[in-house]
Every structure is written in C-alpha cells, then in structure tokens.
Amino acid sequence: QVQLVESGGGLVQAGGSLRLSCAASGRTFSSYTMGWFRQAPGKEREFVAAIRWSGDNTHYADSVKGRFTISRDNAKNTVYLQMNSLKPEDTAIYYCAARPGAWGTRVGWYDYWGQGTQVTVSS
Numbered sequence: 001q002v003q004l005v006e007s008g009g010g011l012v013q014a015g016g017s018l019r020l021s022c023a024a025s026g027r028t029f030s031s032y033t034m035g036w037f038r039q040a041p042g043k044e045r046e047f048v049a050a051i052r053w054s055g056d057n058t059h060y061a062d063s064v065k066g067r068f069t070i071s072r073d074n075a076k077n078t079v080y081l082q083m084n085s086l087k088p089e090d091t092a093i094y095y096c097a098a099r100p101g102a103w104g105t106r107v108g109w110y111d112y113w114g115q116g117t118q119v120t121v122s123s
Helices: none
Strands: 003-007 010-013 018-025 032-039 046-051 058-060 068-073 078-083 092-100 117-122
Touching: 003 092, 018 032, 018 092, 018 117, 032 068, 032 078, 046 068, 046 078, 058 068
Parallel strands: 010 117
Antiparallel strands: 003 018, 018 078, 032 046, 032 092, 046 058, 068 078, 092 117
C-alpha cells in the first residue's frame, strides 16, 4: 500500500516556475514507477511525466518536454516536478501516481493516487 500527498501548487504568472512535491508512505516506494498527471477543467486527466524506480529513466509528454523535470529522492520517499516557463495552458490540478513495474502514460495503469494540488498560471 502506498499513500501519496502532493504539495507545492499555487498561482504563478506565465513564464514563472513552481516545484511540486509528492511525499509517499510505504516501505516499497523505491520499487515503484512514479508519475505526474494533470486535469484541467472539462478535460480528461493526462500524462505529464514519469520516472523509473531507479531514477535513471524519465519520460515526458510532448507538451512539457524541455520545460518540466521529474526527479525523485528514494531516501526521502519523495518525487518532484520542477515546472519552468509555465504557460496558462498548464493550469490544472496536478496528481502524483504510483505503480509497480514499468512506466506508462495511461491513467488506468497506476494503482495509487494523491489528492492533487492546484496549479494556476495567469497570463
């Protein structure tokens, strides 16, 4: 069982930066692939980024590639999403998710979810 709690969301102007954190409980955190997803009002939840358990393999949605960076600290049971050059279209609730095994982009592949943190980017 893994419990996830996101933090770090807020209101930022376009071009600004935010760093999201996701604190995980559970002794097997280091064996899980961790992902970030987001959901804007009226839209489906979409994949943003994922990182393999070892931290040596990361994947990004095309819309955030070059602007966002996912990382993890297994000693702290925490995964991060550094978001730079934010755009108004990045406005959404951001969710942390975990799954054992390989990374994936599908919402249904992830077994555990946090409650989400709101990110609002003003123009």
